[in-house]
Amino acid sequence: MKLVTYLSSSEQLEKLDPGLTSDVVIAPKSISRFGELSWDEALELAKESRARGFSAVLEWDVLQTQQDFSNTTRFLSQKDLSLFTAIRVQGPGALNWVKENLPEHVIQLVLETGNHNLVGLKRWRELAGPKLERLVLSLELSKDKLARYIEALDVPIELLGLGRILLFYTPRKLLSAQFIDHDDPETIRYHEKPKLEVAGSSEESPHRGFPIVENQHGTFMFNTKDHGLLENLSELQEMGLAFLRVDLRFADFMLWTLIEEFVRTRDLEYLQKIKTSYPAKTIKGYYNSNRTTRLFPKLKNARIQKRDQSFAAEVIDALKESHLGLMAKNPKRAVRRGDLLKLLAPDGREKSLRLTVLRNSVGEEVEQASEGELFFIPWVSGMNVKSMVFWASES
Amino acid sequence: MTHWVPELLAPAGSLEKLKVAVLYGANAVYLGGQKFGLRTAADNFTLPELEEGVSFAHQHGSLVYVVLNSFLHDEDLEDLPGFLQELERLKVDAVIVSDLGVIETIKEHSNLEIHLSTQASCLNIEAAKLWKKTGVTRIVLGREVSIYEAAAIKKASGLEVEMFIHGSMCMAYSGNCVISNYTQGRDSNRGGCAHSCRFEYSLEGEGVNKVQNTFMSSKDLLGIRVVKEFIEAGIDSLKVEGRMKSHHYAGTVSKIYSEALKFYSQYGTKPKDQSERALFQERESSWEKELEKLSHRDYTQASLVEKAGADSIYDERDQLVKDYVISGLVLESKESEHILVQVRSAFRPGERLELVPFEGESIRFELDDFYDLNGTKVEKSKPGQLVKLPWFKEAKPWNFIRRAP
Numbered sequence A: 001m002k003l004v005t006y007l008s009s010s011e012q013l014e015k016l017d018p019g020l021t022s023d024v025v026i027a028p029k030s031i032s033r034f035g036e037l038s039w040d041e042a043l044e045l046a047k048e049s050r051a052r053g054f055s056a057v058l059e060w061d062v063l064q065t066q067q068d069f070s071n072t073t074r075f076l077s078q079k080d081l082s083l084f085t086a087i088r089v090q091g092p093g094a095l096n097w098v099k100e101n102l103p104e105h106v107i108q109l110v111l112e113t114g115n116h117n118l119v120g121l122k123r124w125r126e127l128a129g130p131k132l133e134r135l136v137l138s139l140e141l142s143k144d145k146l147a148r149y150i151e152a153l154d155v156p157i158e159l160l161g162l163g164r165i166l167l168f169y170t171p172r173k174l175l176s177a178q179f180i181d182h183d184d185p186e187t188i189r190y191h192e193k194p195k196l197e198v199a200g201s202s203e204e205s206p207h208r209g210f211p212i213v214e215n216q217h218g219t220f221m222f223n224t225k226d227h228g229l230l231e232n233l234s235e236l237q238e239m240g241l242a243f244l245r246v247d248l249r250f251a252d253f254m255l256w257t258l259i260e261e262f263v264r265t266r267d268l269e270y271l272q273k274i275k276t277s278y279p280a281k282t283i284k285g286y287y288n289s290n291r292t293t294r295l296f297p298k299l300k301n302a303r304i305q306k307r308d309q310s311f312a313a314e315v316i317d318a319l320k321e322s323h324l325g326l327m328a329k330n331p332k333r334a335v336r337r338g339d340l341l342k343l344l345a346p347d348g349r350e351k352s353l354r355l356t357v358l359r360n361s362v363g364e365e366v367e368q369a370s371e372g373e374l375f376f377i378p379w380v381s382g383m384n385v386k387s388m389v390f391w392a393s394e395s
Numbered sequence B: 001m002t003h004w005v006p007e008l009l010a011p012a013g014s015l016e017k018l019k020v021a022v023l024y025g026a027n028a029v030y031l032g033g034q035k036f037g038l039r040t041a042a043d044n045f046t047l048p049e050l051e052e053g054v055s056f057a058h059q060h061g062s063l064v065y066v067v068l069n070s071f072l073h074d075e076d077l078e079d080l081p082g083f084l085q086e087l088e089r090l091k092v093d094a095v096i097v098s099d100l101g102v103i104e105t106i107k108e109h110s111n112l113e114i115h116l117s118t119q120a121s122c123l124n125i126e127a128a129k130l131w132k133k134t135g136v137t138r139i140v141l142g143r144e145v146s147i148y149e150a151a152a153i154k155k156a157s158g159l160e161v162e163m164f165i166h167g168s169m170c171m172a173y174s175g176n177c178v179i180s181n182y183t184q185g186r187d188s189n190r191g192g193c194a195h196s197c198r199f200e201y202s203l204e205g206e207g208v209n210k211v212q213n214t215f216m217s218s219k220d221l222l223g224i225r226v227v228k229e230f231i232e233a234g235i236d237s238l239k240v241e242g243r244m245k246s247h248h249y250a251g252t253v254s255k256i257y258s259e260a261l262k263f264y265s266q267y268g269t270k271p272k273d274q275s276e277r278a279l280f281q282e283r284e285s286s287w288e289k290e291l292e293k294l295s296h297r298d299y300t301q302a303s304l305v306e307k308a309g310a311d312s313i314y315d316e317r318d319q320l321v322k323d324y325v326i327s328g329l330v331l332e333s334k335e336s337e338h339i340l341v342q343v344r345s346a347f348r349p350g351e352r353l354e355l356v357p358f359e360g361e362s363i364r365f366e367l368d369d370f371y372d373l374n375g376t377k378v379e380k381s382k383p384g385q386l387v388k389l390p391w392f393k394e395a396k397p398w399n400f401i402r403r404a405p
Helices: A012-014 A039-051 A066-077 A091-102 A117-129 A143-153 A185-191 A229-239 A254-267 A267-275 B014-023 B047-059 B078-088 B099-111 B125-133 B147-157 B179-183 B224-233 B245-269 B274-294
Strands: A001-006 A021-026 A057-058 A086-089 A106-111 A132-137 A158-161 A165-168 A196-201 A210-214 A218-222 A226-228 A244-247 A309-320 A323-328 A340-344 A351-353 A374-378 A390-391 B007-011 B028-032 B063-068 B094-095 B114-116 B139-140 B160-168 B202-207 B208-213 B221-222 B237-240 B326-334 B336-343 B352-356 B363-366 B386-389 B400-403
Touching: A001 A254, A001 B125, A001 B386, A021 A039, A021 A086, A021 A210, A021 A244, A039 A057, A057 A143, A066 A091, A066 B147, A086 A091, A086 A132, A091 A106, A091 A309, A091 B125, A106 A117, A106 A390, A132 A143, A143 A158, A158 A229, A158 B336, A165 B147, A165 B179, A185 A196, A196 B208, A226 B099, A229 A254, A323 B028, A351 B221, B007 B352, B014 B028, B014 B047, B014 B245, B047 B063, B047 B078, B078 B099, B099 B114, B125 B147, B147 B224, B160 B224, B160 B245, B224 B274, B237 B245, B245 B274, B245 B326, B245 B352, B245 B400
Parallel strands: A001 A021, A001 A244, A021 A057, A057 A086, A086 A106, A106 A132, A132 A158, A158 A244, B007 B028, B007 B237, B028 B063, B063 B094, B094 B114, B114 B139, B139 B160, B160 B237
Antiparallel strands: A158 A226, A165 A218, A196 A210, A196 B202, A210 A218, A309 A323, A309 A390, A323 A374, A340 A351, A340 A390, B160 B221, B202 B208, B326 B336, B326 B400, B336 B386, B352 B363, B352 B400
C-alpha cells in the first residue's frame, strides 16, 4: 500500500519518501475545489515531482455547469499536460471529456459521493474504460464492503486515511454575503482574500464548530471531526487497499514526517504524536459499520403506516357518541357490510368490530364503499381522526 | 394554431394529491413507493394505491413517474427487482433514478424507461453524453443549470431534458450533501435528510464579527416569469418540487403552471401586438399573485437565468405562512343536497370564501349556514371536521376552498 498526498510546495515535496509515497496530487485553483496553486506553480511542481520519481496527478474535481465547464475544457485543451501522469476527476462530465480528449492520460476516478453498491461501481469501471487507473471510494463504506469491493473490482482502490470530511458543497457564495460591509473598505479588503473560513454552530445540532470555507468555487462545509484510519493501516493493507490518501491541506504539513515514521515502523508512539499534533479530533466514520437507515422506521408513526393488502380505510371525522366518518382507501377491495375490521388509533389503541351498518353522507344505508368514497359508522370510543382501519382475519 | 409547450410534472405525495394535481392540470406526476425514494417520512404509495394512481392518471391523459432515486447500498438492491416487475405490470411511464447500480438493475430486470434524477447533479454536455451511454432517456438537470445551458445540453446530447420550475431547493449540489449522515446518523441520500441546511448557525472566525444566520438556506424557486424561456429553449418537462407539501400546494401549482402553458400554447411566447402584450402582462402578473398565496419562503429565480447570488439565501428559519389559507377540501358533491368539505382551517357562517375550480377563475361566495353530519348547525368549524355546505354546481370533489382576503 502506498501513500498519496496533496502537494502545494517544493518544500513539501522534499519531505516525501518515494519508497512510501507514489503519487502526489497537484491541485490548481482554477479546477480544484481547494486548490491554491496557479497554473504555472502547478506545472512547476509537476515537473519537480516527476524529477524526484513521483507520479504527478492533476486534480479536476470542481463541479461546473455548461458555461464554466466549457471554459475549463477550452483552457485545458490549450495547456501542455504532459507533465501529469494521471488526471483525477470527479463528476461524469470531466470523466467523459478526459476520456475523449486526453487519451494519453490515465484516469483516477473519484466516486466518494454515493456509489455504495458493487453493480454501480463495476459499471463506472466499464464507463471509464481501459485508461482507468484507480477508483477512489466513499468514506461511507464499511470495512467488510471495502474488502469485498477491493477483491471484486480488479482495479486499484484508494481511500482517505486522514483528512477532513466534506459534508456539503454548493457553488453559491454563502459566507461573504454574511460578512461584507460595503461601507467599510477594511472589511471589503479582508474579504477579497481568495478564501474565507469560519466555524459554524447551530443550537439545532449537537455538534459545534463545523469548518466552513468559501472560495472561488463556492462554499464547503466539513464535519467537526476529521476522518482518521491510520490505526487501521495494517488491516487496510491486508485487505489489499492500494492507496491511502493523507490530506494535510487543512493541517500543518510538518506532520508528514510523523506519518511516514508511523507507516514505516507502525510504532504507536508516532500515532499518538500525530493525534496530539493534528488540529482536529478524528473519527472512523462508517468504517466499522454503516447503519444510517436504522432510524428510518422512527421517522413515521408505525401505528399509522399503511399496509398493502389489509388497509381498508382511514378515519377522517369523529364525533363523540355520534359517528366516525371514514374514507375507503383500498383500490382493490370495497368495504362492505359484514366485514370484520380492526381499527388502530395513532396512540396505539386497537378496537375490532363487525360492520353492521354503513351510511352515506345523507344518512342512507349503503352496502359498500369503494376507494375514495366516504362512509359513516357508529362512533367507536378511543378512535379519532387518522385512525387506520384494516380488515381483520376471520380466524 | 397551437404552439408546442413542455410537460408539466407535479409532485404527488399521496393518492389524493395525485388526483388533485392531475385534476388541476398536471400532464405528469411523480411519486414514491414505500422504498427506494428520498422521502422516507412522506406518505408514499402502497402498491394498490400506485395501481389506482396510474389508472387514474392514465384515464386523465397524465403520465406517472416513480422515484427510485436513493443512492442504494448492495443490500437495498436485493428487493428492487420484484418492485420493478410490479412497476412494469402497473405500466408506470418511467422511473427516476440517480444511482448507476440502480440503473443497471433496472435494465437487467425490466424495460422501464429511465430518467436521471437531479440527485445525480448532471450539469453539462459531457456529463449528459456519459449518462446517455447508461441508457437513460431523460435528464433532470441540476438546479444550478441555467435555461440557456439546458438548451445546449439537450441539443448536444439528444436527450430529453427536465428542469425544476418551482418549489424548495437544496442549497448544495444535489447528492453532494451528507450533513445528516454525520450529524444525525441518517443517510440523506437514502431518504433521511434532516434539512440541516435550514438551521440557524452562528458563524465565527478570525477577522470577522460573529453572525447568526440561516446562511445555508435557499429561497424557493419561482419560474412563472420564465415559462416563455423554458418553451423557447425546448425544455421537455417542467418539474415542481414538493411531495411533502399540501393538497393546496399541489392543486395551485398544477393549476397556475398548466394555465400558463395553455396560454402560451394558444398565443405563443411573443405577443403579436400591443393588446396581446397587455394581455401577457396581465396574465403573468395574475399567475404570480396566485403563487404568492401559497405558504413559501421568499421566491428566487435561482440560477434559471443567471447564477444564483447572495440574494438567493433565505434568512429566516421558517416559511412564511400566508393569510390566504386553505379552508377546506371538497370530498363529495351531492347534487342538490350539499357539498361535503373536510375543514382545514376554521370558518364561520357569513365569511367570504372562494372555491378554486380545476380551470378558470375562483368562485367567491359568502358562506350561508352550514351543518355537521348530524344536521346540527355549525357556529364555527374545526380543522379535521366534516361539514356540509350548501350545494353549488361548480364544486367538484378535490376542489379546495379558501378564505378570500
